[in-house]
Amino acid sequence: MSKKVLVLAEAREGALRNVSYEAIAAGKQISNGGEVVSVLLGDSVQGLTAELGKYGADRVITVEHPHLKQYTSDGYGQALLAVIEQENPQAIVFGHTALGKDISPKIASKLQIGLVSDVTAIEGEGDAAVYIRPIYSGKAFEKVKVKDGIEFVTIRPNNIAPFAKDDSKSADVSSLSVDITNLRTIIKEVVRKSSEGVDLSEAKVVIAGGRGVKSEEGFAPLKELADVLGGAVGASRGACDADYCDYSLQIGQTGKVVTPDLYIAAGISGAIQHLAGMSNSKIIVAINKDPEANIFKVADYGIVGDLFEVIPMLTEEFKQLKVNA
């Protein structure tokens, strides 16, 4: 049976996040030939609807309201429940982002349905869809299916490939007017710490530093390499605890879980808690002075050496590669 699938599009700083397109692709698979409806919320989002069509959404529904300029669970909850009521979907896909993690349990609870969080892969289509998700911080995986009711899942960014952009495609766009009232949370301020550069959880390349980075300044060469590769800088708990960087960069069991195409661990020993946050990356490169460091056990490629020598050389070499490409 084909399904109508509602997928949430997420904008950040006026641009759609990749996970919006990944959710469309996941939605298509779950729909088994049915319709994928992308929902976009905000105070002014009309300019973003065309992109969703190009990435495969059949329809786009916008809800615009001044109270949706900033995310609150009450505001988004009211808007999304109104869309769900109108559309009556058989499946729903959100990104497993800060926003998706916060709002999805509220919606699931309100609708009295199950929710499969943090899905990294989907097997099968339609009614046969089975969701794969990491448990025990990625040390194991489980396959989950929804027994009855709406199939509601959140997908981990960077794991389900979006469709290639097709400029010839477009989606029907409609808007729904929702009265957003009685917000119990008032956002006073958002202090951006991660605004410079690429979002760590969505980055295709992550350059992470550990205690071996030795100081705040020690992160500079890592940043330079990240810039050349269009990636983001991350850190181990050790580096954060030592005050070399902000906790917002921490990757691991506590901290962020990342699954980039390329993870370069510089001066990171590879404690099990750190591995939990990055071991599912596609390719792992370890750079460490200690040849016995645990990180080499999970690395695809390793260089035994001083990161302060290796990283700048790598930066130069990648620059050359780009020039030649």
Add this chain to the structure above:
Amino acid sequence: MNIYVLVKRTFDTEEKIVVSGGKIQEDGAEFIINPYDEYAIEEAIQVRDAQGGEVTVLTLGGEDAEKQLRTALAMGADKAVLINIEDDVEELDQFTAAQIISEYLKDKNADLILAGNVAIDGGSGQVGPRVAELLGINYVTTITNLEIDGTSVSIKRDVEGDTEVLETSLPLLVTAQQGLNEPRYPSLPGIMKAKKKPLEEVELDDLDIDEDDVEAKTETLEIYLPPKKEAGKVLEGELADQVKELVQLLHSEAKVV
């Protein structure tokens, strides 16, 4: 202030995961309080010490979870509740857990409920917000700072590295993110006192819950370990050559740049 903390007994973070017969082997494994729940317990104790009131720690599980509740009492919580579902619930998911917990809490008039933002075993982060929704109270997830003045609440929360500063009011459910505080270790006198603190045990019957009404909406079909990674390639030779080789490998073999 009437404060509740939702805690979960989980595998120790250092434990190696062994799967047999499609299930995680628990024999001989060390269990702990979910690390994020420790931040929630610590915060609850600090709020009580500043504002007065009582901290109740609550968990859903079996007899085994008593140990984690005693640890929370030793840290400084006043009372503990074990909702023992061992004999009644075979399969539970986040829906099941939230329905049962909220059924217990619905007439308790909690001013503040704290929980970890995620459990390191299941990793879904659903139960806290689900409970808040069922109780009809507001919630704020991944908080790193909490200030309470009367019924007004100022919060800082972590949003993928950014800090959101917000205001809301009690009653409220919050989930703790790392950085909220530094959880204390139970002191020896604390451990002695904890043995005498009240630990209430309730079952589904006591809550007038029919297990069919809280039947899981999702089902785990299989649990498995990730494929073992083959040993990586540690490069050799002059450092400059190694760097060149690495870039070539990433470009031509791994095709990630």
